[in-house]
Amino acid sequence: MVETLIKIEGLSKVFGDSPETVMDRVHAGESKDDILASTGHAVGLRDINLTIRKGEIFVIMGLSGSGKSTLIRHFNRLIDPTEGTIEVEGTDVMELSAKQLEQFRRHKMSMVFQRFGLMPHRTVIENVAYGLTVQGVDKDTRTAKAKDWLETVGLAGYEDQYPAQLSGGQQQRVGLARALCTDAEILLMDEAFSALDPLIRSEMQDQLIELQERLHKTIIFITHDLDEALRLGDRIAILKDGELVQEGVPEDILLNPATDYVEAFVKDVNRARALTVETVMKPPACRITAATIGEALEQMKKSSVDQEYGYYINDDGYQGVVLQETLENAAKEDASNAMCEKVCEDIPSISPDSLLEEVLPETLDTEYPLPVVDEDGELQGQLSRTSLAEVLGDSSANDDDANVPNKIAS
Ligand SMILES: Nc1ncnc2c1ncn2[C@@H]1O[C@H](COP(=O)(O)OP(=O)(O)OP(=O)(O)O)[C@@H](O)[C@H]1O
Ligand SMILES: [Mg+2]
Known part of the structure; x- marks a missing residue:
């Protein structure tokens, strides 16, 4: 049976001084540009409903400013919604106490950032083990574990280097190892590969697919690149101006684009390279x-x-x-x-x-x-x-x- 892991219902987010005052306009379907021009409020998300299943790679795609980061930051409550609910394994994240939220962030979800987000004054191995340090795991255990993960991502031998001594692709691998090291069940990856050159990026995609075959995590992956979305995603959600315009398996998106916006995305995709037999x-x-x-x-x-x-x-x-x-x-x-x-x-x-x-x-x-x-x-x-x-x-x-x-x- 497919198990729902994250359930989003009626989620809207408006940025500004008094978001409640513009919600009527948001629901009436007034455009994001108009709302911004007349009220100074930015519509980040508008009435999003979606479910993410345990064990899948769920890709969120859309142009810059479409609300991708805003959406996943709700999952670990880095952002509070203006309206709507976010449930993770049946728990409403808004109901978590400060203490519970801290535990939840440490153990349930880990994040891989676009710009690596490594700590420059700590060695590679300390960076990878950081999540475990915060969890209070003893030094020997966390070092052993961090070493294993470094090896998995192909960086054995780099333990004592500092991030600045590594290439971009290597730093991104450290970021990935760090996220995996906490054993969190959910990985949030916000444009994690976007800063990499095409060849390294493709290698990282392969590596993620390979890892996922072994680990069966739930991965939420943001990208603005459709080829990447098609390659990685079990399902893909497409956002435009804060709205969910289509959600489906890659073939669905490719063969039946729901709107002109989606069509514009898929138009140049090499189908022979994107579809399986x-x-x-x-x-x-x-x-x-x-x-x-x-x-x-x-x-x-x-x-x-x-x-x-x-x-x-x-x-x-x-x-x-x-x-x-x-x-x-x-x-x-x-x-x-x-x-x-x-x-x-x-x-x-x-x-x-x-x-x-x-x-x-x-x-x-x-x-x-x-x-x-x-x-x-x-x-x-x-x-x-x-x-x-x-x-x-x-x-x-x-x-x-x-x-x-x-x-x-x-
Ligand atoms: N802290 C904030 N204050 C005001 N507006 C915000 C804030 N964060 C996001 N927004 C607005 O919400 C909208 C969505 O932003 P978001 O960062 O989620 O987009 P994105 O899809 O992640 O874009 P990118 O691909 O450039 O990272 C934008 O219009 C942005 O201006
Ligand atoms: Mg973003």
């Missing part, structure tokens, strides 16, 4: 599970009149693609012969997790939709040239034999 595959048209050639042929004909191929599956899972023609020829010899992988074509299978980009050559090269087979050897679906062409934005290819234009193949 799983998101565009179709269910297999024909599964052949029969024991003999004759039964297999019957099974294929039954599945549809003009079905010319099927995917042969036995107790060991997916075996290969069989063509009707091959089966017919084999049946002429003896239809009672057992089915075996010898009648199968040599057609590559692809993984549901592959990016479309990675499977383009095979998919375009093969006459039949490629079998999508998971790591357990089970057939999950099929991917045809048509599906690929449709999703990559070409509608001229409308059957599997259509010529696929060069621009897709290249």
Whole structure:
């Protein structure tokens, strides 16, 4: 079951001298610019409702000033809402006493900042262990733990350096190690990778994905970069002028942008690089599970009149693609012969997790939709040239034999 970890309801935040006095305008939908011009109040957030699930990477995206930082600062109550509620594991954070809030910040959530936020006069290892120092953990334990995390982020040997002696990417790794070192279940990452150059940034993204596969934290990641959002996010929320304009899984955002604003974001995304096979595959048209050639042929004909191929599956899972023609020829010899992988074509299978980009050559090269087979050897679906062409934005290819234009193949 999917467990809700953070639940935001009716959250609005207005900055200014007397926010309550402008809430009617906020609810009436008056624009942020108008409210600022006539009252001097800045609308940070307007009526946000969302839930963040345990164990997911939830990305918050939007242009500068759209309210991203304001939103996540409500999660650990660095900011108090003007209206609305923030619940973390069923606890209303506004109800926490000062003491409880302190515990909550130390143990429940840790934050990775855009500009690293390291303490310049402490060594790398002291920086990483800092959260544990505050928690009152003894020196040996915290040093051992901090050392482990430094090693995990690839910085073994840098323990006694000072932050200024490290490159930006290394400092960001220290920031990440520090956040992970507290064992907090929730990581808040506010543009944590934005200051890094593209190559290091991409490495950090890989590292975060890898870590997450092991740690299963709940990560709330802010970015204004859609490619980063698509790469990291299990779900993505898009903010504009303090409002939530769309929330969904990456494919959803890419394929069904809710507004022109979202569309403008997704317009230049390379879909082949952003979508996985799983998101565009179709269910297999024909599964052949029969024991003999004759039964297999019957099974294929039954599945549809003009079905010319099927995917042969036995107790060991997916075996290969069989063509009707091959089966017919084999049946002429003896239809009672057992089915075996010898009648199968040599057609590559692809993984549901592959990016479309990675499977383009095979998919375009093969006459039949490629079998999508998971790591357990089970057939999950099929991917045809048509599906690929449709999703990559070409509608001229409308059957599997259509010529696929060069621009897709290249
Ligand atoms: N302390 C504050 N006082 C007044 N207005 C504020 C304050 N903090 C944020 N705002 C306003 O709230 C809005 C949202 O700001 P926020 O910092 O959340 O944006 P952001 O999406 O994080 O932007 P960026 O990508 O530039 O970090 C802005 O219009 C900003 O002016
Ligand atoms: Mg911000």
